[in-house]
Ligand SMILES: O=C(O)CCC(=O)C1=CC=C[C@@H](O)[C@@H]1C(=O)O
């Protein structure tokens with residue numbers, strides 16, 4: 013990094029509506045509000061002889077989600093502190109200044125990584141992994157907790173568009189109705205498509221047991237967070253009797269951390285949300301630790317704008333042999349921060365190979 017006095021942080025607020033309210037057992041998401049962050053190196057003004065050569069810029073995004081991260085007000089205060097600390101002491105001080113405000117840390121660390129990868133003329137995922145080139149990462153379609161008819165229509169549309177993995181939100185209605193939604197989704201997608209379900213902590217142990225039985229009959233591959241985050245032992249017990257359905261923890265990771273999950277034997281799969289973990293750099297380290305412990309990591313967004321979403325795609329590309337990830341969430345938004353550099357094709361996200369994140373033109377909007 014060049015002399016820290018030359019690096020400046022700017023941020024601006026945004027609000028993005030969803031196409032349709034996204035129903036989950038944990039509530040409805042209908043808008044995503046946050047901050048777009050930009051780091052500019054004032055000392056590097058590009059090649060003066062080349063008018064097209066602009067100074068390198070790093071982009072980040074903080075999109076807090078109630079229940080998963082700090083509030084928007086706390087996030088703004090943390091970004092403000094980071095701006096000051098960057099001026100006074102440089103990037104490490106700025107990262108320290110955001111403290112535990114994970115969405116703010118996500119934005120700052122992503123902008124720093126984007127800037128560094130851009131300077132090294134390498135795509136962000138290779139900067140994160142030092143690994144081989146990766147062309148695509150597998151992604152799942154995300155289907156909200158709608159009525160059985162809506163679920164069937166969305167599952168059909170996903171498969172027609174080439175998805176071979178669908179994640180259904182469950183837990184809002186009775187277990188019988190959820191099993192019926194899964195049965196009808198299976199009927200319409202056929203046997204070759206992977207079906208997953210995410211209950212967002214919605215069930216008691218008895219409900220989760222009975223859902224597991226019903227879901228196993230319809231070939232559900234992963235059941236995410238059936239019980240409240242605190243219930244490590246409960247999840248471990250469910251794993252014992254899961255009839256081939258893998259148990260994933262999402263909210264549980266934030267509450268317990270990797271070691272406690274591993275010790276309790278509470279998960280086959282752990283979901284990494286970079287926005288809730290404090291950044292793609294943190295999430296990359298957690299993924300490596302999970303792999304070491306024989307737990308499968310997968311990546312999802314928190315339904316973010318294009319900057320954070322693209323960061324999550326790079327993160328997934330930096331994790332070897334990653335299963336389908338919850339990254340196809342741009343289509344849930346009615347508007348975005350800028351043009352999406354990630355093409356979705358036949359159930360995969362095509363990983364940008366330009367330097368850095370590969371996101372352009374967001375600041376101008
Ligand atoms: O995993 C996906 O397919 C998309 C992301 C997703 O489902 C979520 C994003 C944000 C909050 C949650 O309701 C939810 C999740 O629990 O995984």
Ligand SMILES: [Mg+2]
Pocket residue numbers: 210212236237262263283
């Ligand atoms: Mg989840």
